[in-house]
Amino acid sequence: MARKKIALIGAGNIGGTLAHLCALKQLGDVVLFDVVDGLPQGKALDIVEAGPIEGYDINLTGTNSYTDIQGADVCIVTAGLARKPGMSRDDLLGINCKIMRDVSENIAKYAPTSFVIVITNPLDAMVTLCKRVTGFPKNRVVGQAGVLDSSRYRTFIAQELHVSVRNVTAMVLGGHGDDMVPVRSYCQVGGQPVEQLIPGPRLEAIEDRTRKAGGEIVALLKTGSAFYSPASAAIQMAEAFLFDKKQILPCAAYLEGEYSIKDVYFGVPVVIGAGGIERVVELRLSDKEKSEMQVSVSHVQELVTAMDNVLAQKA
Incomplete structure (x- = not known):
């Protein structure tokens, strides 16, 4: 072979x-x-x-x-x-x-x-x-965005509750920036909803740290950015493709109407197998999460517009 x-x-x-x-x-x-x-x-x-x-x-x-x-x-x-x-x-x-x-x-x-x-x-x-x-x-x-952001969210929750990260399931969607969306309604610890285990204000602080986690590492390193965790995240995605795992992973995928979002790359759960991104998984989100997703996608669209302006100037 x-x-x-x-x-x-x-x-x-x-x-x-x-x-x-x-x-x-x-x-x-x-x-x-x-x-x-x-x-x-x-x-x-x-x-x-x-x-x-x-x-x-x-x-x-x-x-x-x-x-x-x-x-x-x-x-x-x-x-x-x-x-x-x-x-x-x-x-x-x-x-x-x-x-x-x-x-x-x-x-x-x-x-x-x-x-x-x-x-x-x-x-x-x-x-x-x-x-x-x-x-x-x-x-x-x-x-590669959501796998890393979700891993950070899981890490902070596990540290807060003093449990193994393997007992924490969580997903972060949206753009890979300060408007990313930790999806609290799908976060569980040993099968229990995280909201039953961590008080609201403390959970909000954890989610804020998740959004700023990359910057936290940059500030500590002073000469660069994170590399161990982003590499691990990308390898998990590559393995899903190479071994046809059909694994559900949060990634920046090109949407054409899913989540009522069109013609933009955005962080959502997808199935990765031998066909690459084989389908987008649409979660039932709370109204608050839907609103946060719209804020995040607006920032992504602004970023793409800024990129187009940069490219036009260099043309």
Whole structure:
């Protein structure tokens, strides 16, 4: 049986972590690409040399040439500038548009049948641009956002109640920014609704921390942004595709009327399998959650408009 091929576009902190996770999980052959000479090659060699210790066999190539991603089954895009203290995800827009356009053109050229997972921020704009430039159908371009945001929400709830994160089910929808929507009505701890376990004001504080969790890490690191958890989130999505898991995961998907939202990438639960995004799962939301979703989608639409203005200026 032929091994799957995973292309990682960007060999920074997230890209390097992705490569290591691919090796540990033995997901297939891996190509780690970056424009910086020596960076992907050095990280690839380092990871390969850990193989005898960790017990994995991997064909991992570090490269500065897009031709090496030829025929990839999955492309995970992390290329772009990371956030620094005081920056919002939206502040990255002008810088990362050019990078994403170049990356997308090369994915379309060398990996035209791949399933693309975008991590680069501002996520909702970058995944939109990737779909436009590649021309891929909506089921084959997805943004990594909700898996990470939901994991953060689950973490904070588990810490509050002193229980295992495995006992917490939770979902965060909406845009990958300060208007994301932790869906309280679908959050349970050991089968119990979270609202029965955590007082309202405390739960609101946890949800606010969830929205600002990425910025909290940026402020602590001072020189970059989160990379372990975003990489883990993207790998979970890639595994769902590679192994046809039919797994329900919250992701930035292109909507065409679901949740009464049209023609925009937005964080919703989707089923990911061998067909990519195989369907959108529509939850019954409370009126408050519906209202929060509309606020979030308005911000995403504004972000996409801002991106279009940036692209028009550079045209």
